[in-house]
Amino acid sequence: MSVARRNRLPVRGAFWIDKLSGQLPLVFSPPGSAENVESQRRSTSYARDIASRLTAMVSRAVPLLVPMSGHMHAGSGFFVSHVGREWLVTAGHIPLNMPQPHCNWLEWPNNIEVAGSMHGQLSLPLKRVKNGAIDASFAYLGGGDKPMADFMALPVPGGTAEHMQSQLYSLDAQLPEAGFKARIIGYPTSLQPWPSEKASELEINIKEVTPEILFYTPSASPGTSGGPVLVAGDKLIGMTIGFDSSGKAVSAFAIGRILDANLAAGRFD
Known part of the structure; x- marks a missing residue:
């Protein structure tokens, strides 16, 4: 030739x-x-x-960093599309590095960042001034004297997931059944260097299902908190929490309900 x-x-x-x-x-x-x-x-x-x-x-999860004074907190996250908007979803304990996040926004760090050159650069504010007071710039569940649920979703401009070469998931209201096999996608902090070029996968078994929480085994590694829980066809069924190695995930159904409640309350008007 x-x-x-x-x-x-x-x-x-x-x-x-x-x-x-x-x-x-x-x-x-x-x-x-x-x-x-x-x-x-x-x-x-x-x-x-x-x-x-x-x-x-196209990555199925993104590594997240939260710059703090003298150190950094790390975790995982992913993008979802809901009611015509894009959101970066992750676990609420990641910015504070404590098992139960709270709503004292003065103690929260200022920003959360997507890490890793393959994802480009993205820094999102965690706080804002609203009606003369410091408020969260993300969707959450809780408030007042109640502890915050281990979940947060930050609104991002449309097309962000595509720009970051990351999967954009839809929120399915249908809950999985106990006995389902699934995968957690995330970035364990035990792997060096961190973040790795490719997200890790953990095969899990769904043991119990409630409308809000999925219970699974085995437990996920530190750093995978906030990562998506997927079934066949990369269908999103939840977001892993995993701070205390208890094997829990917030269901995709609950994520949609929390976003709906925040939108109905006018948090992002």
Whole structure:
């Protein structure tokens, strides 16, 4: 095969795209010819390879860092689409590094950041001034004297997940059944360097299901908190909590309910 021929990529219809010039040379084979059939075969194989690479480039979770004075807290998160908006979802204990987050916003750090060059750069504020007082800039459950549920979702501009080359999940109201097998996607802090180039997967068994919480075994590693819980087809069923190694996840159904409640209260008007 000539050098010119080797530098051409097949496309459907037996045309050849020149990789060096980007032009379409005037080469066409009659339908049914041996070269036409071979071209279509190679074109299909090439398209599948490109699709596979593009799929592999899309991450199913993102590593998160919370800069603090002298140290950093780390965890995982993911993007969801709900009522026409995009959200970064993660566990509420990650910014505070304590098992039960609270609503004393003065003690919260200022920002949370997506880490890792493969995801680009993204820094989101955790606090804002509203009606003259410090308030959270994210959706949450709790308030007043009640402890905050271990969940938070930060609104992000539309297209953020695509820009960050990350999966954008939908929130399904259907709960999984006990006995289901699932996977947790996240970034364990035990792996060095952190974050790793690719998220880790942990196979789990769903043991018990309530509308709000999924209980599973085995427990997840530190750093995977806030990561998505997925079943076959990368369908989102929840977000892992895992601070105390108890094997719990907030259900996707509950995530949707919390977001709806925050929107109805006008938190993001």
